[in-house]
Amino acid sequence: MKKTPFTKLILPLAGMAAFLGFSQLARSSESFETAPQGALSSFQSQYGTITSAPDNAAIIGKAKSGKNGLRILGGTGKSIKLDLKDSPKVDVSMNAWAERWTSKPPFQLTITAETPSGEKTIYQNSDSIKTGGLNSKIEAQIPAGTKSLTFSLNSADNGGMIMDDLYIVPSSPMxxxxxxxxxxxxxxxxxxxxxxxxxxxxxxxxxxxxxxxxxxxxxxxxxxxxxxxxxxxxxxxxxxxxxxxxxxxxxxxxxxxxxxxxxxxxxxxxxxxxxxxxxxxxxxxxxxxxxxxxxxxxxxxxxxxxxxxxxxxxxxxxxxYTVAQPGDKVTPGNRVSKSFRIPGLVRTNQGTLIAVYDIRYNHHGDLPADIDVGIRRSEDGGQTWSPLQIALSCKTLTGKKTSDGCGDPSILVDRKTGRIWVAGVWSRGFHPIWNSKPGSTAPDDCGQFVLAYSDDDGKTWSDPINITEQVKSIETGTDSDWGALFQGPGNGICLKDGTLVFPAQYWAVDKVGENKTARRGHSTIVYSQDHGKTWHCGTGFRPNTSECQVVELKDGSIMINARDESRSGYRVVYVTKDLGKTWTEHPSSQNKNGKGLMEPGACQASIERVFDNGPAKDAFFFSNPASHSGRNHMTIKASMNEGSTWPEKFSHLYDERPGFGYSALCPVDSQHIGVLYEGNNGFIYFLKFPYKELLAQ
Incomplete structure (x- = not known):
């Protein structure tokens, strides 16, 4: 969020300097903007000189306001010292904003003041400093005559604390x-x-x-x-x-x-x-x-x-509309869920919107966990939504009530038959997906690729169908080094010839040096040419890709738009004309020629082609956090040349708050497109946009 010009502006009264004993009072809070990023040894702040011993503190690119914050590093006995320019002649207040680097113990912050009568502890209340943003306020009283302040921290070795907007309050009438x-x-x-x-x-x-x-x-x-x-x-x-x-x-x-x-x-x-x-x-x-x-x-x-x-x-x-929020109940059973994540969205042949997402009953975290795939339906373009139901749960496969989780859904509609398919990854017991055994398809060894379908417009759903042996097997040409293989997440598509295509990813043990290996992701597709009777898997086009989405081009080829695990800051884009047997890099991939799509390190995104007759026919739309500094600034972009360029004039910011960042696009009708996206802390929202607004010149 852009700061207003006076976000940190504090103007002292005339003559106050003499009253407080400061020869030149600071005119704003200290936000460390003039300090160079990196290890901190000495810095001339507005209130005096800040010093620290080697490996005790650093200036980093995370802040409450501006770009910089001061981090006291993890470990025992880490500290910084502020030698005040002038000692105050009366007691004054001090405050700052802080954040713990990790919630792991121990954590103890102590602030001491060097006064004429000796050292005095003025702050020791570390329980109030939390993780998850610089939202914890440190408040203390600085005694009259104080010459220096020492901030001492004991924390976990990989812990520490961030501090920003340090402010010494003038003691004068407001x-x-x-x-x-x-x-x-x-x-x-x-x-x-x-x-x-x-x-x-x-x-x-x-x-x-x-x-x-x-x-x-x-x-x-x-x-x-x-x-x-x-x-x-x-x-x-x-x-x-x-x-x-x-x-x-x-x-x-x-x-x-x-x-x-x-x-x-x-x-x-x-x-x-x-x-x-x-x-x-x-x-x-x-x-x-x-x-x-x-x-x-x-x-x-x-x-x-x-x-x-x-x-x-x-x-x-x-x-x-808030489609999901912590505390929502699942029907039947009225079980309450603490969080929801990973949206997917389609419009059925009958015009119904189907929203799917993870029901994360106990926390925000990924599999393995107690997770089901939930569904809500809207028959009026997103204005109202049905009660939350379960579309895909793998607990029935083993009879375990909580330990069989299934999530990260992807959803598509078979345009020829009207059948709706949902794909998910099943974690049997508490098996860690990322440690799936290469070459094995056994549920005890690896994550399972499972499906469910609906033939009544999403009102009821089939039992889970496990296709792991079809899509991950040496017999079908799958490499024996493959570990986890699962869907998108987000949306799949139905090609003009009726082929069903789910975006997918596999994680393989790759050689990364003469004697080194690493588990890396590879984006690919899983597809069916017989309306879901049998399924097949393509090959990966390059390592360090993972969550992806697909669209069909005019010539019938498939464009895949993938998350870049190498953290280049831009999306990876490839094209296949033979259902994933071979791939060709697209000119926009990873911002070649300045035509790419940015992403915040690595995050899921959504891409959708509009086939409806209307103002957006054959337009491509793309949604993700359009930022290099975190999952914020959720944005829809449009392309009128099949993703070759994404003009700035077709870029529309729709929510600039930080969030979990995943989204799913879907046409609502011939005049509107909708987006289902994650907010922060388990919320999932729906917005609807007129095509005329998104494509206005």
Missing amino acids: VFKEISSNAPVIPAMIRRDFNPVLRIDIATEGGLKPLELTDVYLKFDGTTDMKDIKSVQLVRGNEKPGDQAGEPFGAPVTPNGSSKDLRLTGKMPLESGINSFWVNVLLKDTANIGHHISLKATGAIVGRKPAKIQEPAVANQRIG
């Missing part, structure tokens, strides 16, 4: 400086209890006699229909919205009829620095997924005085 707003791209979702559609930042200085925020004024000009909104509330947060609402400012407000002006009231003391608030819009279950929520903040009452936003940002957020 004054208001500025108010602004920011509108990141964050859709509003039906069924979600936190839709942060607009951020409001209030900048203050000084820590004494805090000012209060009592009123915020919003205008919903541009909102399609105010009746879509159930309530609006302001909540306290950070620069990034996170996954849960923070401390509420006042009570939720329900829009009054068609009026697009809204006043939020409450009573909340402000902190010194930047106070970030998020406008949280809760939607009715009947909200229209073709509509938008559009709004801006015009001003507020701060310290009993009006504060106006001079150039308010306008949020224009699409309405979508």
Whole structure:
């Protein structure tokens, strides 16, 4: 998310330097932006000199804001020292944002101050510092006369801690400086209890006699229909919205009829620095997924005085649907699941949308685990969805209740027969998929390639069908070094001649040197030319590829678009004209000639060809996190020349928050395409886009 110009701006009052004893107070928090990345020995910060012994600390490219953060390395007795430029003459406050590198014990952070009367411990509360983002706040009081601060850390050898935005609060009466707003791209979702559609930042200085925020004024000009909104509330947060609402400012407000002006009231003391608030819009279950929520903040009452936003940002957020979220129940049985992952999406011959994904009952983690493949159906283009059911479960194959997991689904429709196929990988007991025995097809030795099908538009599903011996066997030409062999995940396709094609991947023991081997992924396809009676496997086109998707080209050949495990930052693209026997590299592969598709290290993606008569006929669409810095900025791109180029004018950001990053595209009708994608922490969302919008010149 782009920082507002004053994200870290703290302006001291005139004369405060003399009051505190600082000859030149720092004018912002210390975010280490001017420090070179790498090992840290000495750095001139805004508050004084920061030093560390060799192998104790480093400046790294991860931060709360900006690009840099300070990492205290893992191990025993690691520390950094801050020698203050000037000693404060009164007690002052200090805060910073921190994150544990790993949750493994031990972990103990201690901050000591060198005062005129000796060393004093001012912080020792490590239980409050968590993993998963720089969202833990360190707060301490610096005694008057302090000359230096020492941050000492004991942690696991591969552990440590990241710290950013270190700030020493001026001890003076608080004054208001500025108010602004920011509108990141964050859709509003039906069924979600936190839709942060607009951020409001209030900048203050000084820590004494805090000012209060009592009123915020919003205008919903541009909102399609105010009746879509159930309530609006302001909540306290950070620069990034996170996954849960923070401390509420006042009570939720329900829009009054068609009026697009809204006043939020409450009573909340402000902190010194930047106070970030998020406008949280809760939607009715009947909200229209073709509509938008559009709004801006015009001003507020701060310290009993009006504060106006001079150039308010306008949020224009699409309405979508939360297809899965932690706590959803599975029917029958009403079993609750803690997480959902790995989406796939198709439209059946009857026009029904079928969404499949992992039901990860106990946690977010991959197989081996207690996982089934779930399904929800929509007969109205994604506006409403059926209850969650199980489409593919392998527990019945052995009778074990929890230890036989099946997941990572891929789904396709046989356009000739209407049959819907779902593929999954079965982990018998708690067998680790990645340690599958090369050359073996036995369930106790390796992951199993399993299928289920539906002949009634996805309402009921067959028992699992194990095709491992068909697709992974020496008799059919499969290399004996192959270990795990499984599907996509995501979507498969039906070729014009009726051939069913699942994207697939196998992991083989490859020679990587004269005396070295490594287990590496190879993207490929699994296909059937007799409507699923028998199945066959192609060959891999290159090592260090894995999760992939496929589309059919006009000449009947198959393009495969693959995740790059070598972390080049771009997708790998190949073409086969003989069902995977041989492959040819595509000109766009790995950004050759600057025409490639970026990815964040390595991540699943989705590619879809549109055959419907309409504005997007024969267009290719592609969805993934369009970023080199993590799984964020979910984006749809379009190509009108079969993937040879992906013009920037056809690139549309649809959710910029960090998430798990997997997605699946599917035509909804002749005028719209839909995307089923992962948010963060087990959420799966659905959005619908008009082709005219995505292809607008």
